[in-house]
Amino acid sequence: MIRLDKVCRLFQVGDQEVRALDDVSMVIENGDYLSIMGPSGSGKSTLLNVIGLLDRPTSGTYTLDDRETTALNDDELAHTRARRIGFIFQSFHLVSRMTAFENVELPLVLAGVAPAERKPRVKKLLDDLSLTDRGHHRPDQLSGGQRQRVAIARAMVMQPTVLLADEPTGNLDHASGAEVLAAIEQLNARGITLIVVTHDNEVGDRAHRHIRMRDGKVVDDFAGKRT
Amino acid sequence: MIRLDKVCRLFQVGDQEVRALDDVSMVIENGDYLSIMGPSGSGKSTLLNVIGLLDRPTSGTYTLDDRETTALNDDELAHTRARRIGFIFQSFHLVSRMTAFENVELPLVLAGVAPAERKPRVKKLLDDLSLTDRGHHRPDQLSGGQRQRVAIARAMVMQPTVLLADEPTGNLDHASGAEVLAAIEQLNARGITLIVVTHDNEVGDRAHRHIRMRDGKVVDDFAGKRT
Numbered sequence: 168m169i170r171l172d173k174v175c176r177l178f179q180v181g182d183q184e185v186r187a188l189d190d191v192s193m194v195i196e197n198g199d200y201l202s203i204m205g206p207s208g209s210g211k212s213t214l215l216n217v218i219g220l221l222d223r224p225t226s227g228t229y230t231l232d233d234r235e236t237t238a239l240n241d242d243e244l245a246h247t248r249a250r251r252i253g254f255i256f257q258s259f260h261l262v263s264r265m266t267a268f269e270n271v272e273l274p275l276v277l278a279g280v281a282p283a284e285r286k287p288r289v290k291k292l293l294d295d296l297s298l299t300d301r302g303h304h305r306p307d308q309l310s311g312g313q314r315q316r317v318a319i320a321r322a323m324v325m326q327p328t329v330l331l332a333d334e335p336t337g338n339l340d341h342a343s344g345a346e347v348l349a350a351i352e353q354l355n356a357r358g359i360t361l362i363v364v365t366h367d368n369e370v371g372d373r374a375h376r377h378i379r380m381r382d383g384k385v386v387d388d389f390a391g392k393r394t
Numbered sequence: 395m396i397r398l399d400k401v402c403r404l405f406q407v408g409d410q411e412v413r414a415l416d417d418v419s420m421v422i423e424n425g426d427y428l429s430i431m432g433p434s435g436s437g438k439s440t441l442l443n444v445i446g447l448l449d450r451p452t453s454g455t456y457t458l459d460d461r462e463t464t465a466l467n468d469d470e471l472a473h474t475r476a477r478r479i480g481f482i483f484q485s486f487h488l489v490s491r492m493t494a495f496e497n498v499e500l501p502l503v504l505a506g507v508a509p510a511e512r513k514p515r516v517k518k519l520l521d522d523l524s525l526t527d528r529g530h531h532r533p534d535q536l537s538g539g540q541r542q543r544v545a546i547a548r549a550m551v552m553q554p555t556v557l558l559a560d561e562p563t564g565n566l567d568h569a570s571g572a573e574v575l576a577a578i579e580q581l582n583a584r585g586i587t588l589i590v591v592t593h594d595n596e597v598g599d600r601a602h603r604h605i606r607m608r609d610g611k612v613v614d615d616f617a618g619k620r621t
């Protein structure tokens with residue numbers, strides 16, 4: 168379970184203070200499927216980064232399965248993150264000197280999974296996302312949407328307990344986007360908590376619960392399929 | 395006028411050959427407003443890179459206002475590009491150690507425009523794209539959509555004769571996207587040739603002429619507003 172209590176995240180730029188998250192409180196149960204929408208700059212990525220243990224609140228608390236994360240040191244954060252959280256970044260963050268296959272395989276390599284087990288797992292994910300012929304391309308040899316799908320595959324390959332997707336279909340045509348959504352929703356159907364930040368209403372509407380943000384605040388939080 | 399004649403662009407990856415552009419021919423008149431749509435990996439960015447003189451055809455010719463570009467050397471290409479073409483990249487390519495303001499100002503600095511003239515021009519563009527309070531933020535201190543708008547402002551600041559936009563609204567909510575489209579369409583209204591690659595049908599429909607690509611080929615090319 169994810170519990171945020173009065174979380175604030177302030178950024179300082181020169182003498183300007185930016186309230187990227189302003190007093191955010193919420194509870195997310197295991198296996199929930201949330202969408203987060205709102206204007207550009209409203210705090211969506213910052214919220215995801217805090218939930219994903221990539222960033223710490225300035226104030227307030229974040230409890231992940233009864234562990235108070237704000238009390239953990241950086242090593243403990245990194246360890247929890249690697250074991251439990253899959254993150255699809257808005258700007259992908261692929262390793263430029265590795266191929267698509269190696270990028271997706273990397274979390275499994277770092278976790279000590281044997282080649283005989285990890286190779287077919289990576290291959291299956293690439294096939295599911297129509298990247299079969301692009302496995303040996305490096306990121307600079309891929310289209311924007313292909314890079315996005317590699318980032319998605321990498322986030323899924325460890326079967327994390329929480330999958331955080333920051334604009335996963337932003338660079339994709341309708342058909343590729345549908346493929347991606349089917350894949351991550353299948354993970355949710357198996358019990359993985361799924362949080363999707365999106366600007367696309369059609370994508371956001373598929374979630375079971377809908378969060379809207381504005382100026383660092385959660386201004387709307389309602390459950391139920393809208394269509 | 396832009397004229398492509400049987401343009402091919404092949405990429406070699408190991409022993410695999412990718413036909414990113416496959417026998418593309420088209421004529422674009424000065425002041426035209428085109429959208430280019432198609433599946434992920436169909437060749438849209440590659441087509442834009444060739445038109446924008448960032449990449450050369452493997453075969454075929456590209457004539458830009460009666461100059462055969464395939465005969466130009468790299469310096470001449472760079473010179474033509476700097477003077478005439480504004481490019482909004484799918485992955486932004488901002489200078490990470492410069493502020494948003496400095497990123498937008500950079501083309502004017504390189505062109506030798508005096509501070510007294512370039513400062514207000516940059517400020518106006520930042521205001522038009524709702525970036526007024528973010529001018530002194532560096533790219534890593536901006537949201538994804540804010541970075542996208544900085545990339546857009548930079549492409550517009552030199553008043554290029556051709557503006558090439560690769561998925562300019564991919565990271566933007568509806569309102570920010572509308573702001574961007576209004577700004578670039580205003581340039582088109584003043585005679586600038588505008589080519590927009592997009593996955594969003596609502597955005598693509600606004601163009602006066604619609605190109606569809608599939609597997610490196612142009613499979614559709616029709617004029618007129620669809621709605």
Ligand SMILES: Nc1ncnc2c1ncn2[C@@H]1O[C@H](COP(=O)(O)OP(=O)(O)OP(=O)(O)O)[C@@H](O)[C@H]1O
Binds near residue numbers: 407440
């Ligand atoms: N440098 C390269 N080396 C090898 N293959 C490449 C290279 N650049 C692009 N490709 C391949 O060429 C094809 C077209 O790429 P392009 O980037 O033009 O697609 P796109 O239509 O812009 O896709 P998207 O909608 O995903 O951005 C893709 O299949 C891609 O893998």
Ligand SMILES: Nc1ncnc2c1ncn2[C@@H]1O[C@H](COP(=O)(O)OP(=O)(O)OP(=O)(O)O)[C@@H](O)[C@H]1O
Binds near residue numbers: 212536
């Ligand atoms: N490192 C930072 N330093 C200063 N300000 C920051 C930093 N990171 C983000 N911000 C600011 O915090 C606000 C929220 O940023 P965030 O990336 O969470 O927005 P977002 O909702 O994801 O936007 P988008 O839809 O454009 O991706 C923005 O106004 C941004 O400029």
Ligand SMILES: [Mg+2]
Binds near residue numbers: 211213538539
């Ligand atoms: Mg964001």
Ligand SMILES: [Mg+2]
Binds near residue numbers: 438
């Ligand atoms: Mg592209």
